[in-house]
Amino acid sequence: MIACSMKEQGFKSGSCNVIAGGGKNSACQVTLKKKNSQIERLISAIHLSRPENYLSIYQSGCNFSCRKCHSWYFSKYAEGEWYTPEQILEACLKYNKQVNLIEPRHKATAFHAHDTCRCCGSCVLYQQKSPLCPGVLKPSQITLSPQGFGPVRNIVAFTGGDLTCQVDFYLRCAELIKRHTNLWVLIETNGYGLIPRHLDLMQEAGVDAFWLDIKAYHEEVHQWLTGCSNQWILQLPAEMKKRNFTIEVLSLYIPQVVETDQLVQIAKLLSQTDKEIPFTILAFFPEYQMKDYRSPNLSEMIWAYQEVKKVGLKNVRLGNTGIFAKSEKEIEILLEKVGLGNF
Secondary structure (H helix, E strand, O other): OOOOOOHHHHOOOOOOEEEEEEEEEEHHHHOEEEOOEEEEEEEEEEEEEOOOOOOEEEEEEOOOOOOOOOOOOHHHOOOOOOOHHHHHHHHHHHHHHHOOOOHHHHHHHOHHHHHOOOOOOOEEEEEOOOOOOOOOOOOOEEEEEOEEEEEEEEEEEEOOOOOOOHHHHHHHHHHHHHHHHEEEEEEEEEOOOOOHHHHHHHHOOOEEEEEEOOOOOOOOHHHHHHHOOOOHHHHHHHHHOOOOOEEEEEEEEEEOOOHHHHHHHHHHHHHHHHOOOOOEEEEEEOOOOOOOOOOHHHHHHHHHHHHHHHHHHOOEEOOHHHHHOOHHHHHHHHHHHOOOOOO
16 A cells, blocks of 8 residues: 555645546555565556647656646546556657657756747648748657657656656656656656655656646636645745756636636736746637636637736746637737747
């Protein structure tokens, strides 16, 4: 039986029940194995992801129960194959040989992927660049992966379900990856398991970066969306910067749930820590337990962007563009109001 490390350190356990074998149990009991010095994690898939353009390790099991989860079929259901950190390293070593775009540590993010490629594949398929192309890469640097075209950046990310509350697997993986490859280690996280002791251990192990998904600013909204409080999560940007991690933040625009007012509050929080922190406002689309909710429209997303920019953050982008800008005319409006490179 794996003990809850959150409770052991004076925090509340997460909303972490996962369906396995027809019943429910906590994620650390059914998607994590510990025996003596051996540790294994249930992994749904490992492949080069787009538009992030890095190696993604999709984990089963999560310490949140997000109503809007887009990965519910493996994050809330035990699904996949068991991997040791040594097997994760094998995948990273193979990927490391394919890398054709070297990024500095401060660009070990999903946010900065758009600086070099829009993943349209136009330069390969039609031998001409799209109007939105950053014009940085050669067609020879564009490769095809299961999710489309793009470069191969020197980054490996742990994504999908989040069990940073059980830190040992991440520590061992990071130590091996940093020792044997030239990859930056990024963890996509809801932040709930990144209590101070875990942040310190990850810093020591060589973790480079975090993609922090702040689900909501208002605690009652966050509780409704995820099953957990966000009191500690809102302190994380400052705690991460204090430890010299590269950090980016993402928040969803969900009409009637998380709108411009909360996004502005999150932006203020980031601005007080470091105005350079990249912030992505992602358009929600209906999924899982929130299929009756609508996506934001073009004017809502533009307004959110403009209000967030007033706070003083220097690096703000809109994401999931195809959800709210579906025609050439709407793309033209987006270019006029937001600017090339900001979506």
